[in-house]
Amino acid sequence: MSDRDQPQRPEEEASSTDRATVLVVDDEPSICWAFERLLSDQGHTVKTASSAEEGLQLAATERPDLVLLDVRLPKEDGISALPKFIEASGGCPVIVMTAFGDLETAVAAVQRGASDYLVKPFRLDDARRVCQVALSTSKSRSAPAPVVRKDQRENRLVGSSPAMQQAFRQIALVAASDLSVLITGETGTGKELVGAAIHRHSHRAKEVYLPIAPVTLNEDLVESELFGHVKGAFTGADADRPGLFDRAEGGTVFLDEIGDLPIGVQVKLLRVLDQGEYLRVGDVHPRRCNVRVLAATNRDLHEAMRLGQFREDLYYRLSGLHIHLPPLRERLEDIAVLCRYFLSRLGNESAAESLSEALIEKLAGRPWYGNVRELSNAVEHAAVVARGRSLTIDDFPDPQLGREPSEPQRPEAALADAVAAWCKDRLDGDAAGDALTTLHADLIAAVEPTLLRLTLQSTAGSRAAAADRLGIHRGTLREKLRHYGISDVDAAGGT
Numbered sequence: 108m109s110d111r112d113q114p115q116r117p118e119e120e121a122s123s124t125d126r127a128t129v130l131v132v133d134d135e136p137s138i139c140w141a142f143e144r145l146l147s148d149q150g151h152t153v154k155t156a157s158s159a160e161e162g163l164q165l166a167a168t169e170r171p172d173l174v175l176l177d178v179r180l181p182k183e184d185g186i187s188a189l190p191k192f193i194e195a196s197g198g199c200p201v202i203v204m205t206a207f208g209d210l211e212t213a214v215a216a217v218q219r220g221a222s223d224y225l226v227k228p229f230r231l232d233d234a235r236r237v238c239q240v241a242l243s244t245s246k247s248r249s250a251p252a253p254v255v256r257k258d259q260r261e262n263r264l265v266g267s268s269p270a271m272q273q274a275f276r277q278i279a280l281v282a283a284s285d286l287s288v289l290i291t292g293e294t295g296t297g298k299e300l301v302g303a304a305i306h307r308h309s310h311r312a313k314e315v316y317l318p319i320a321p322v323t324l325n326e327d328l329v330e331s332e333l334f335g336h337v338k339g340a341f342t343g344a345d346a347d348r349p350g351l352f353d354r355a356e357g358g359t360v361f362l363d364e365i366g367d368l369p370i371g372v373q374v375k376l377l378r379v380l381d382q383g384e385y386l387r388v389g390d391v392h393p394r395r396c397n398v399r400v401l402a403a404t405n406r407d408l409h410e411a412m413r414l415g416q417f418r419e420d421l422y423y424r425l426s427g428l429h430i431h432l433p434p435l436r437e438r439l440e441d442i443a444v445l446c447r448y449f450l451s452r453l454g455n456e457s458a459a460e461s462l463s464e465a466l467i468e469k470l471a472g473r474p475w476y477g478n479v480r481e482l483s484n485a486v487e488h489a490a491v492v493a494r495g496r497s498l499t500i501d502d503f504p505d506p507q508l509g510r511e512p513s514e515p516q517r518p519e520a521a522l523a524d525a526v527a528a529w530c531k532d533r534l535d536g537d538a539a540g541d542a543l544t545t546l547h548a549d550l551i552a553a554v555e556p557t558l559l560r561l562t563l564q565s566t567a568g569s570r571a572a573a574a575d576r577l578g579i580h581r582g583t584l585r586e587k588l589r590h591y592g593i594s595d596v597d598a599a600g601g602t
């Protein structure tokens with residue numbers, strides 16, 4: 108707990124809940140002491156125990172209003188004792204505490220009936236807030252049936268950093284609900300894996316989980332791909348066709364790169380979230396749908412909203428809960444556990460066990476702009492090179508020196524921003540909304556000449572090679588150069 112957290116004075120606790128009895132079960136005396144100080148200052152009675160067995164006896168005699176239960180205890184651990192505490196106390200909320208949480212522990216705790224999950228070390232402010240919320244919940248809740256855990260060895264989400272512990276806690280708490288979740292983070296930080304984990308631990312687990320990246324869909328057809336269309340909706344629509352939301356009925360949709368969703372489609376998505384219904388393209392009869400939406404992005408959605416590229420109402424509707432995955436370079440504690448995990452997933456247990464501190468330290472000094480994806484590939488590469496012996500830093504591929512964290516997205520993002528500014532300017536200038544009829548053609552005319560000139564320069568004026576690079580027919584290139592009045596001399600000479 109941090110020193111700057113000072114417990115509030117009793118008189119500051121005007122809105123405090125009724126005086127309650129709180130049982131703290133932890134074999135660390137400092138934790139028991141901290142809670143005693145925090146909660147008795149608020150007028151509550153605090154009982155402490157250093158083992159599950161001792162705690163259960165107190166739970167039966169004291170019938171506490173709240174139990175704070177550590178996971179690691181001397182004999183029986185907190186997770187297995189959890190249902191017994193709920194039963195012994197007559198159904199009071201139990202907050203599980205751990206310093207060694209992984210996703211499975213967090214999910215098991217919530218599935219066994221924990222009302223919340225505190226990751227050590229925690230701030231007193233957080234502990235106070237979590238206790239207050241738990242104390243305000245009904246004491247009459249019944250103990251949920253224990254759920255049998257499935258072994259989820261493949262594609263597990265691992266990490267020991269506080270940021271990952273926080274993510275595990277959020278996943279565990281949100282999984283059982285139907286809340287939309289917004290998952291943000293740079294490329295390769297594990298957003299899709301978080302989406303899959305939420306689905307896997309939800310009541311929809313047996314239904315479809317459909318990860319969709321709208322950017323990979325045909326731009327003109329993205330709406331119809333997502334929501335389907337009816338016969339005659341557009342040229343070529345010769346029959347009714349269901350969309351991806353039909354396919355995901357009852358399950359979960361993971362929308363990747365939500366920041367790139369066209370505005371028109373954003374409106375439709377908002378209707379799904381608000382009213383649980385959507386229209387197929389060309390249809391006038393709304394269809395009901397029962398789909399949980401998880402969304403991910405590596406873009407700054409606040410900036411996208413500012414530029415008018417992302418709807419604010421959709422942002423607030425989507426971010427029922429926001430899980431942020433920091434870049435790997437900001438959670439270096441995860442590198443060792445991830446390396447071991449990737450090596451044992453490759454079946455290379457001996458390399459996993461023999462990873463040296465010195466190697467981990469060297470790896471932690473690298474920038475990992477591609478985040479966990481880059482680390483995973485690098486470990487795989489190193490394992491192949493090492494051929495069964497212990498890994499050394501020389502087995503790893505060279506780090507991509509000199510690259511900036513978000514460089515892969517930067518030119519596209521800058522271009523999108525420039526287009527947005529241009530568009531906004533033109534649309535604002537057309538306040539009456541009737542003068543603009545060639546917006547699309549105007550934009551193409553503004554950017555295409557530069558594209559053609561630079562490509563021709565890159566091929567030293569060879570039209571055939573430039574057409575290949577551009578992915579257009581040589582005749583089309585010739586026509587375009589004529590249209591824009593670009594001569595070969597222009598193209599070779601500069602922009």
Ligand SMILES: Nc1ncnc2c1ncn2[C@@H]1O[C@H](COP(=O)(O)OP(=O)(O)OP(=O)(O)O)[C@@H](O)[C@H]1O
Pocket residue numbers: 262263264265266292293294295296297298299300301363403405445448479480483
């Ligand atoms: N915490 C983690 N534990 C184990 N594997 C991870 C973790 N985070 C990421 N990975 C692995 O890294 C790779 C990239 O993860 P994922 O596709 O979920 O990232 P992403 O953030 O969705 O990336 P993008 O934005 O590029 O789509 C995957 O192979 C995934 O299994």
